[in-house]
């Protein structure tokens with residue numbers, strides 16, 4: 260029925276125009292879809308091709324997009340074949356096509372110029388004829404990886420500890436850092452490490468060899484530009500084994516009664532099957548809540564300052580006895596049976612009840628308040644991914660966002676959270692992973708491992 264109406268209208272039009280030939284010819288000369296290219300100028304490993312097509316009511320009869328380089332033609336998109344969901348209508352007369360365009364999709368792409376060719380046709384004259392447009396877009400393929408070179412020397416990493424690398428990367432805005440096995444540690448411009456006027460290509464990245472990583476875990480510097488081109492560089496380093504202690508923790512009903520109800524009350528979002536089953540609730544807190552808390556802590560690392568806020572060595576809380584060391588392997592016993600195993604990623608420091616807890620160095624408060632197993636807890640950010648954590652506090656004196664100086668009071672020690680008695684649980688974190696504070700407590704280590712490298716990188720004479 261619709262066809263018939265169209266045909267009648269068409270005949271009327273033809274009659275009005277005074278002959279078939281004229282309208283037929285005019286329909287053939289009607290402009291085709293209007294094609295505008297918005298991306299890309301350059302692609303690398305990755306890239307994206309974006310174009311808009313203006314055509315009445317978004318109607319297209321055909322659309323063919325191909326990529327051409329060095330005489331070869333590769334299909335990018337076709338309206339007649341395969342998945343066409345990438346062609347999206349925006350408004351009444353506009354279509355937008357986005358396509359990945361880089362060496363990851365087109366393995367044969369080479370360094371140099373390339374182009375996109377598009378043909379599009381829209382229906383005219385009630386679908387009896389069509390109007391076509393052909394258009395092209397030139398772009399560059401750039402597959403050259405960033406330039407990367409390590410500048411610092413003498414890298415010694417304690418198992419569970421940290422180190423720093425100073426390196427040059429060009430372009431300076433490439434994403435770069437250090438990779439230790441599966442973990443990536445971001446690099447920051449050297450100006451943030453106090454190297455005033457340093458070349459923008461010079462970067463600083465702190466790294467850690469975590470307690471549960473192999474001593475032989477590969478450590479490399481990497482850089483990735485906005486086109487997805489990636490470079491990596493090796494450098495000389497040595498790793499040193501550390502002795503992690505094994506310890507036995509005896510759990511009692513009295514301990515459960517002390518800690519479990521209080522933790523559940525303060526953590527309303529955390530569910531246990533039966534709150535009256537204290538052993539099961541305790542195990543759930545020690546495993547599941549610990550995991551949730553550690554994920555939250557890891558996410559705080561993204562709020563780190565690109566500038567180093569600390570000055571000189573970190574300070575262990577005065578007059579404290581170390582009750583438990585970093586990465587102690589703890590077996591938990593109840594009624595003579597092993598019921599759990601956890602790694603204790605921090606130091607337990609005890610002095611007197613409600614002892615003042617002081618900032619171990621200058622930093623900004625990124626967490627202040629209840630934090631599950633850690634009870635009342637303060638976390639300070641010291642910049643470039645380095646943070647320190649103070650747990651089980653009885654009271655807190657600082658608020659999030661505060662900038663605190665070395666020795667400024669953060670609160671008082673206590674036994675909130677998963678604590679058997681009044682003590683400070685202290686740890687340091689790099690990019691959200693617990694690292695041993697022992698290195699950072701040593702003035703010698705801070706001087707040899709960190710400050711010396713910054714000084715040498717800042718001196719033009721020391722450049723390689």
Ligand SMILES: [Zn+2]
Nearest residue numbers: 605606607684
């Ligand atoms: Zn502890």
